[in-house]
Amino acid sequence: MLNIFRNRKLGILLSQRRERLYRLANSWCHDAMLADDLVQDTLRKALQKSDQLKDDSKLDAWLFRILHNTWMAYLRKNKPTLDFDEEKSQELTTPESLLSDQERCERVRVAISRLPISQRSVVSLVDIEGCRYHEVSEILDIPIGTVMSRLNRARTALKKQLIGIRKENTLFQKQDYLRRVK
Amino acid sequence: MPATMSERLNALVDGELGQEERAELLGKIEQDPKLKAELCDIHRIKDLVGFAYPLQDKNQEIKQKPWLRIGKMAASLLLVLGIGFMSGYVSSSLLSSDSIDSTLLQAQALPQINEPQNKVIIYLGSSEKKKFEETLNKAETLLKKYRTAGTAVYVVTSAGGIDLLRANNSGIQQRIKKMRGLYATNLHFVACNNQIYQLHQKGQDVNLVDEVEVAPSAVQFVVNHLKKGWRYIAI
Numbered sequence: 001m002l003n004i005f006r007n008r009k010l011g012i013l014l015s016q017r018r019e020r021l022y023r024l025a026n027s028w029c030h031d032a033m034l035a036d037d038l039v040q041d042t043l044r045k046a047l048q049k050s051d052q053l054k055d056d057s058k059l060d061a062w063l064f065r066i067l068h069n070t071w072m073a074y075l076r077k078n079k080p081t082l083d084f085d086e087e088k089s090q091e092l093t094t095p096e097s098l099l100s101d102q103e104r105c106e107r108v109r110v111a112i113s114r115l116p117i118s119q120r121s122v123v124s125l126v127d128i129e130g131c132r133y134h135e136v137s138e139i140l141d142i143p144i145g146t147v148m149s150r151l152n153r154a155r156t157a158l159k160k161q162l163i164g165i166r167k168e169n170t171l172f173q174k175q176d177y178l179r180r181v182k
Numbered sequence: 183m184p185a186t187m188s189e190r191l192n193a194l195v196d197g198e199l200g201q202e203e204r205a206e207l208l209g210k211i212e213q214d215p216k217l218k219a220e221l222c223d224i225h226r227i228k229d230l231v232g233f234a235y236p237l238q239d240k241n242q243e244i245k246q247k248p249w250l251r252i253g254k255m256a257a258s259l260l261l262v263l264g265i266g267f268m269s270g271y272v273s274s275s276l277l278s279s280d281s282i283d284s285t286l287l288q289a290q291a292l293p294q295i296n297e298p299q300n301k302v303i304i305y306l307g308s309s310e311k312k313k314f315e316e317t318l319n320k321a322e323t324l325l326k327k328y329r330t331a332g333t334a335v336y337v338v339t340s341a342g343g344i345d346l347l348r349a350n351n352s353g354i355q356q357r358i359k360k361m362r363g364l365y366a367t368n369l370h371f372v373a374c375n376n377q378i379y380q381l382h383q384k385g386q387d388v389n390l391v392d393e394v395e396v397a398p399s400a401v402q403f404v405v406n407h408l409k410k411g412w413r414y415i416a417i
Binding site: 019020023026027104105106108109112123124126127128130132133145148149151152155156158159162163 | 186198230234
């Protein structure tokens with residue numbers, strides 16, 4: 001009886017997290033259909049392994065870990081292709097001031113998709129899901145020092161792709177429109 | 183292996199440093215313009231990544247045709263925007279009745295996704311001088327009372343509000359510099375690039391004070407932070 005209540009409660013909690021899981025999966029794989037499949041698989045595994053979750057406050061980290069393992073399993077079976085990068089590479093030459101919000105989103109997503117998978121996983125968990133370093137360490141099963149170094153490398157690479165391009169914007173060259181805190 | 187300076191800056195932005203380490207690093211940043219610039223870039227990248235992945239209905243993203251999807255996303259953004267600014271207006275009305283400090287208490291009481299405790303956006307869209315002062319006073323009041331690790335106040339300007347951050351107002355400029363000196367990474371001033379672009383199109387030069395950061399869109403910046411649970415005050 002208790003199990004029925006627990007599973008019902010877990011089902012509600014899982015459905016509440018579905019969109020976040022999908023967003024995270026999409027930031028990793030950049031494929032809407034695949035992200036949906038990964039989330040479905042993750043939710044199915046979560047329900048099957050619900051006994052493993054001892055502390056409800058760690059539900060998010062537990063789900064992210066299952067999602068990550070599911071994605072890794074997928075990658076082991078299917079080698080990633082470079083189609084996405086090749087298809088989108090032209091977009092990075094457009095001045096940012098001419099982009100709509102949607103295009104700007106797309107540009108950032110392309111930049112993220114170009115990161116190595118190990119860095120992409122970390123930066124998504126920290127900047128999209130707001131995970132703490134120790135949580136990322138547990139989810140990905142890597143030391144905190146590795147979390148920090150991967151995050152630093154990811155952001156440095158993103159900076160080169162995204163902020164560097166803004167400085168090429170001819171519309172604002174004279175005014176140096178992108179200011180930095182001094 | 184000890185963390186590199188860049189890794190420590192990342193940790194500072196992510197609120198991962200202890201009080202002592204944070205104070206030590208802030209001291210170094212204060213003395214080094216390169217570190218300040220790097221810190222600003224990290225903030226910017228963090229915001230851009232969060233901006234690129236808003237929560238949305240996955241079914242729409244998968245099934246709809248691209249043109250329809252973009253149209254609906256724009257519509258939903260406007261809806262969220264309207265709700266966000268309306269809630270901000272309500273917050274503002276409540277807050278102006280001598281209860282600024284209750285904002286942060288409310289923020290702590292609300293269910294949050296990304297631990298945005300003590301994180302407030304003050305939005306200014308007016309060029310009225312008294313509103314400039316009101317904005318800075320509110321920011322200062324919040325920071326004085328809640329100068330703890332993780333407290334952050336973003337003064338976000340758009341439309342006429344961008345005049346607050348233009349370098350032609352020496353009195354305000356000095357106050358902003360002083361506040362930045364006092365509160366360092368707890369306080370940020372943000373100008374809307376869309377507004378700067380429009381002013382440029384009208385032939386106006388826009389010289390901003392040095393401490394200002396530029397967001398692609400103030401509206402999107404605010405919406406993005408509201409979704410993460412930040413509190414919003416409209417002046």
